[in-house]
Structure formats: C-alpha cells, structure tokens
Amino acid sequence: GAGVSQTPSNKVTEKGKYVELRCDPISGHTALYWYRQSLGQGPEFLIYFQGTGAADDSGLPNDRFFAVRPEGSVSTLKIQRTERGDSAMYLCASSPSTGPGELFFGEGSRLTVL
Amino acid sequence: AQKVTQAQTEISVVEKEDVTLDCVYETRDTTYYLFWYKQPPSGELVFLIRRNSFDEQNEISGRYSWNFQKSTSSFNFTITASQVVDSAVYFCALSDDSGNTPLVFGKGTRLSVIA
Numbered sequence: 001g002a003g004v005s006q007t008p009s010n011k012v013t014e015k016g017k018y019v020e021l022r023c024d025p026i027s028g029h030t031a032l033y034w035y036r037q038s039l040g041q042g043p044e045f046l047i048y049f050q051g052t053g054a055a056d057d058s059g060l061p062n063d064r065f066f067a068v069r070p071e072g073s074v075s076t077l078k079i080q081r082t083e084r085g086d087s088a089m090y091l092c093a094s095s096p097s098t099g100p101g102e103l104f105f106g107e108g109s110r111l112t113v114l
Numbered sequence: 115a116q117k118v119t120q121a122q123t124e125i126s127v128v129e130k131e132d133v134t135l136d137c138v139y140e141t142r143d144t145t146y147y148l149f150w151y152k153q154p155p156s157g158e159l160v161f162l163i164r165r166n167s168f169d170e171q172n173e174i175s176g177r178y179s180w181n182f183q184k185s186t187s188s189f190n191f192t193i194t195a196s197q198v199v200d201s202a203v204y205f206c207a208l209s210d211d212s213g214n215t216p217l218v219f220g221k222g223t224r225l226s227v228i229a
Contacts, residue, residue, distance in 0.1 A: 003158075033216060042118075042205050042219035043159070056216060089157065100147035100209045103217060105159040 002026070004106035006092050012112045013082055021077040021109045025094030032075050033103060034067055035091040043091055049075060082113045116141045118208050118220035126226045127196050135191045135223045137206030143167075145211035148182065148189040153203040153222070162204075165189065167211075196227045 005024040013019055025032050031050055035043035045059040049069045057067070064082075069075040079086055089110050093103035117140040127133045139148065150162040163173065165182050173180045177194045193200055203222045 035219075040123075040221070042120075042207075042221045043217075045216040045218070048216055059216070091159070093159075100164070100211060102149075102161045102164060103159075104161070105151075107156060107158045 004092055004094050004104055006090075006106035006109050008109055009107065010110045010112075012114065014114050015082060015084060017082050017113075019079045019082055019111060021079075021090050021092075021111070023075045023077070023092030023094075023106060025073065025075070025092070026104055027073075029094035029096055029104070030072070031095040031097055032069060033093040033095070034075070034077050035093065037089040037091055037108070039088075046077070046090075079111075082111075084113050087111055087113045116143075116146075116208050116210070116218045118206050118218055120204075120206055120220035120223050122223045123221070124224045124226070126228060129198060129227055129229050130195050132192060132194050133196050133225065133227075135193075135204050135206075135225065137189045137191065137220060139187050139189065139206070139208045141208060141210070143210045147209050147211065149207040149209070149217065150180070150189075150191050151205045151207060151219075153205065155202070159205065162191075193225075196225075198227050198229050201225060201227045 007022045033048040034046040037043045047057040052072045064080045067077045089108040091108045093105045119138045146167045148165045151159045179192045181190045203224045205222045207217045207219045209217045
C-alpha cells in the first residue's frame with residue numbers, strides 16, 4: 001500500500017496476556033517510529049529504528065515492552081504481561097531518513113487491556 | 115528538555131469563523147524545528163507544516179497560516195474561514211536539528227467547527 005499500515009486496528013486482551021502490534025512502513029523509508037497516545041494526550045515517543053537497529057529506545061516505559069525490525073522494514077511492538085495501564089492507541093510512523101523531517105503516520109492500533 | 119504547550123484543550127467555532135490555535139515551546143537548542151499535525155477522527159496524523167528556527171517568516175497555505183515568533187517561543191496556527199472538515203485534533207511538535215531526538219508533541223487542541 002501507499003501509506004503506513006498497522007495491524008490489528010483494534011486489539012482487546014486480558015490483563016497478563018502477551019500482545020504483538022505490527023507496523024508496515026512506506027516502502028524505502030529507513031526510519032521507523034513507535035508512539036503511544038492515551039486519550040486526550042499527544043503522542044508519546046517509545047522507540048525508533050534506523051534500518052534494523054533501535055537508534056533510541058529511551059521512551060519504552062519498562063522491560064515489558066520490546067520492539068524489533070529484523071529486516072529493516074516491518075516492525076513489531078511486543079508487550080508482555082499486559083496491564084490495564086497499557087491501554088492506548090499505538091501509533092507507528094516512518095520517514096525516508098532520520099532528521100527533522102515529516103513523519104508519515106499509520107492509523108494506529110488501539111489496545112484495550114481488560 | 116524540550117516541551118510543547120498547547121493551552122487550549124478544546125475550541126468550538128461556527129463555520130466561516132477564523133480560529134487561532136496556540137503553541138508555546140521550550141528548548142535549549144539554538145537550531146530546532148517546529149511542526150503542526152492534524153489528527154482527524156480516523157486517527158491518522160497528517161503533516162501540515164515544518165518550520166526551521168532560523169526562518170521567522172510567516173507562512174500561508176490556502177486557508178492556513180502560521181505565525182512563528184521566536185521572541186515569545188510561539189508557533190501559532192490560524193485557520194481562516196473555517197469549515198466543518200477542519201474539525202480535528204491539532205498537534206504542535208518540536209524536534210532538534212540533530213535527528214537524534216524524536217519529535218515531542220503537545221497535548222493537542224480539539225477543534226470543532228459547527229455548521
């Protein structure tokens with residue numbers, strides 16, 4: 001597709017379960033970002049990749065959160081032992097390169113932890 | 115540390131009115147970039163503008179205009195003759211020039227344009 005694709009669009013899970021959220025960036029974009037957006041708040045940075053490597057993971061809230069991008073394209077955000085406080089919209093964005101340029105966002109994956 | 119403040123949580127206007135969304139930022143960097151993004155009900159953030167800290171010229175794009183004032187650390191966004199399709203949440207954001215610092219967003223302003 002032409003834009004950033006995120007799946008699933010909605011995920012409902014129970015507390016304690018493991019969740020994976022997938023992001024398929026725009027073809028050729030080397031930089032990929034994950035943000036989390038809670039209701040009524042702006043997006044908060046989690047992690048970004050330049051190619052296959054995590055260039056900055058300082059926004060990951062704790063070690064239950066992990067993300068990979070093994071081939072430098074698709075990325076998966078993994079959340080272990082989910083908690084109710086993890087409920088949020090998870091946004092993925094890509095960019096042709098790092099630097100202060102435009103980010104292209106997907107429509108997000110809404111996670112609800114019951 | 116970088117910070118973006120959007121003091122207006124929600125604004126409601128009647129169609130065809132002009133509306134200004136405020137953005138105030140804090141940074142210690144001498145070179146930085148400011149952005150505005152629109153988030154319609156579909157959820158996908160859409161890029162509107164990027165402004166370099168060295169360029170203080172105001173910019174106009176159709177019904178949209180931006181006023182960057184370094185002296186007051188503000189980067190305000192005005193929509194002229196608002197339309198119902200302008201209803202969305204608008205985010206102001208800030209990044210440094212290095213490319214190593216991710217975009218920092220404000221909390222957003224929800225704009226409702228009533229027909």
